[in-house]
Amino acid sequence: MKTTRTILEGVISLILGFGLGLTYAWVISPVKFVDAEPQALRADFKDHFRSAISAAYASNGDLERARARLALLNDPDPAQALSAQAQRMLASGASPESVQQVALLASALQGQAAAEVPTQTPTDTAIPTEKPGNTPTSAPGETPPTVEVQATNTSIPEITSTPRPTLTPTATLGAPYQLVGQDTICEPDLAEGLLQVYVTTASRKQVPGAEIIVTWNNGEEHIFTGLKPEINHGYADYLMAPEVIYSIRMADGGAPASGLSAPTCTSTEGEAYLGGLRITFQQP
Amino acid sequence: MSRWILILFSIALGIALGLAYGWAIAPVQYTDITPDGLRIDYRTDYVLMTAEAYRSEQNPALAARRLAVLGSEPPAIIAEGAYDYARQAGYEEADLAAIQELAIALETWQPIPVTSAP
Numbered sequence: 001m002k003t004t005r006t007i008l009e010g011v012i013s014l015i016l017g018f019g020l021g022l023t024y025a026w027v028i029s030p031v032k033f034v035d036a037e038p039q040a041l042r043a044d045f046k047d048h049f050r051s052a053i054s055a056a057y058a059s060n061g062d063l064e065r066a067r068a069r070l071a072l073l074n075d076p077d078p079a080q081a082l083s084a085q086a087q088r089m090l091a092s093g094a095s096p097e098s099v100q101q102v103a104l105l106a107s108a109l110q111g112q113a114a115a116e117v118p119t120q121t122p123t124d125t126a127i128p129t130e131k132p133g134n135t136p137t138s139a140p141g142e143t144p145p146t147v148e149v150q151a152t153n154t155s156i157p158e159i160t161s162t163p164r165p166t167l168t169p170t171a172t173l174g175a176p177y178q179l180v181g182q183d184t185i186c187e188p189d190l191a192e193g194l195l196q197v198y199v200t201t202a203s204r205k206q207v208p209g210a211e212i213i214v215t216w217n218n219g220e221e222h223i224f225t226g227l228k229p230e231i232n233h234g235y236a237d238y239l240m241a242p243e244v245i246y247s248i249r250m251a252d253g254g255a256p257a258s259g260l261s262a263p264t265c266t267s268t269e270g271e272a273y274l275g276g277l278r279i280t281f282q283q284p
Numbered sequence: 285m286s287r288w289i290l291i292l293f294s295i296a297l298g299i300a301l302g303l304a305y306g307w308a309i310a311p312v313q314y315t316d317i318t319p320d321g322l323r324i325d326y327r328t329d330y331v332l333m334t335a336e337a338y339r340s341e342q343n344p345a346l347a348a349r350r351l352a353v354l355g356s357e358p359p360a361i362i363a364e365g366a367y368d369y370a371r372q373a374g375y376e377e378a379d380l381a382a383i384q385e386l387a388i389a390l391e392t393w394q395p396i397p398v399t400s401a402p
Contacts (some may be wrong), residue, residue, distance in 0.1 A: 006287065006290065006349070009287070009291055010290050010291070011294070012294075013292075013293075013294030013295045014297055014298040015298060016298060016384075017294060017295035017296060017298020017299040017300075017301070017302065018298035018301050019302065020295070020301040020302060021298060021299035021300065021301060021303040021304075022303075022305060022306045022313070024299075024302070024306070025302060025306020025307045025311075026305060027314055030312040035322075035323035036317045036321045036322055037322070037326065038322065038326055039378075040316075040317050040321075041316075041318075041322075042317065042318060042320065045317075045319050045353060046316060047337045048350070049330065052330060052334055052350055053331065053333055053334040055336075055337035055341070055350075056332075056333040056334075056336035057339050058340065059336045059338075060339075064346070066352050069329065069333070076302075082387040113345075115385055144347065156290065158390045195286035216379050239317075246316075256364040260311035273291050
């Protein structure tokens with residue numbers, strides 16, 4: 001009996017002591033991290049960090065340095081983290097320049113920013129092998145009359161490629177983009193009213209970070225290529241509302257594509273649905 | 285007497301175990317720190333990124349906004365502190381020059397006061 005009591009007292013004392021020790025270690029004098037690493041930063045400060053890395057990369061073009069810096073944040077997929085951040089920045093109204101910088105670095109990390117778009121005749125549209133997802137960037141709400149869009153092709157002037165000092169082609173230099181492809185897309189798997197925009201250089205390289213202005217009756221939206229590198233680095237999309245007429249143009253200038261609206265398509269079962277459009281801009 | 289010795293020993297052992305658990309096995313985790321808690325070399329690299337961007341942007345206001353996340357000190361002081369550390373740590377000349385250029389620009393830069401419309 002006495003032995004049992006002694007053991008009980010010992011156990012209770014041990015637990016009491018453990019509690020006191022833990023209180024001291026966790027509350028009174030916890031381990032302090034005064035020399036923290038970037039991976040421990042709060043999410044919004046990680047965004048600041050990525051933006052600074054992107055801005056530095058836009059300035060010095062040193063991809064390896066940018067890659068090493070991004071590794072400090074310990075993101076599972078740095079390129080994906082940058083793309084997601086670019087979309088968050090776009091949604092929060094960040095400056096187009098800063099969004100472009102983040103999108104450019106995301107594309108450069110993918111290692112395909114300078115990849116050639118499959119060779120086609122000059123009047124064809126550059127079409128990627130991947131299918132766009134069903135998550136367009138934005139959509140307005142308007143209801144003007146429907147205008148049927150015909151696929152039109154524009155001939156490309158003589159190619160005058162401009163050598164560039166940076167690793168990644170950007171949308172800010174060179175001649176204004178020209179509309180070279182406008183196709184109606186009837187694919188039931190795509191989001192209804194999906195406006196797909198592809199931007200390429202004169203040598204048909206995908207251009208990430210290009211700003212595109214979408215306008216309609218009383219509204220305007222800015223979208224950027226490079227935010228969905230899994231589709232194409234020169235790709236951007238927008239969800240058109242039914243019976244709204246749109247016009248899109250490159251922010252850097254050039255002729256717009258006007259009178260655009262979501263076409264009406266018919267499925268194999270005979271059901272009508274909203275199709276999409278594929279627009280291609282290219283530098284001459 | 286031996287009973288109290290056992291109790292005190294148990295408490296001491298418990299404290300030791302508690303400290304070991306709280307400090308070594310499962311210390312307090314800081315996962316959402318602010319940039320002012322970054323190690324000095326990471327802070328300096330952040331300033332260097334800002335300096336590299338400044339070289340092409342030439343926008344001291346934007347650089348000052350970027351440096352503001354590192355604390356409440358004036359941006360010029362932050363840049364100068366980074367330059368001092370970078371020099372001691374043996375950064376490359378080009379990097380030192382970039383930080384110095386930024387520090388000088390921020391020393392002479394005056395933020396434009398916001399005036400409300402009448």
